[in-house]
Amino acid sequence: MASTTSGDVLPTGGGIFTSIPDLFFIPEFVFGGLVWTLVASTHVSPDHPLGWVMFVTIFCFVFTTLWFFLFLCGANQSSIWPALDTFYHFLAVVFYLSASVVLAYITVLKGWGININLGGNPVSASINGELLRIYRLDIAAVVMSYVATLLYFLHAIFSAIRWKRA
Known part of the structure; x- marks a missing residue:
């Protein structure tokens, strides 16, 4: 794995493809993008909890992309960057965990045939056809x-370890 022995605080350029935790950037893009695409391809209902899921997926995708390009361009050489890297990835973990729990809960309700579209009143419906595809x-x-x-959790842990070593 690449080290930062040349005085650099964090790896830059191609070095991010050979260092842990920066190897997690690409899988974070892939899986975060898949969540965004899968939720967006269904009917986003009920609006409020799934709106949070969409916010989290878009927020994390955009900020991870920004973070990736900052690392790639070498704009991460200040001594504050290891702490910022750790903080961002722990924030992403908290956001994604909350979104995952909400998404799982809504999915379980859909699996039971409970639809809560109508002003918060649960309505039972059989799950078949289009509802089965969405489920x-x-x-x-x-x-x-x-x-x-x-992935964000692993990135956060390894970022924290790197931060404490710096």
Whole structure:
């Protein structure tokens, strides 16, 4: 793995592809993007909890992309960056964990045939046809969301270890 023995605080350029925790950037893009795509491809209902899921996925995708390019361009050489890296990834973990729990809860309700679209009043419906397709997409989104949470958690832990070494 690449080290930062040349006086650099964090790796830059191609070095981010050979160092832990920066190797987690690409899987975070992939799984976070999959959650975003899967949730967006279904009917986002109920609006309020799934709106939070959409906010988290878009927020983390955009900020991880920004973070990745800052690292790639070498703009991360100040001594504050290891702490900022750790803080951002722990924030992403908290956001993704909350979104994953909400998404799993809504998916379980859909699986039971409970639809809460009508002003918060639960309505039972059989799950078939289009509802079954949406339910399956939601299951995939839940799995991808928990994988993204795990990746952000690992990135945060390894960033914290790197920060304490610096």
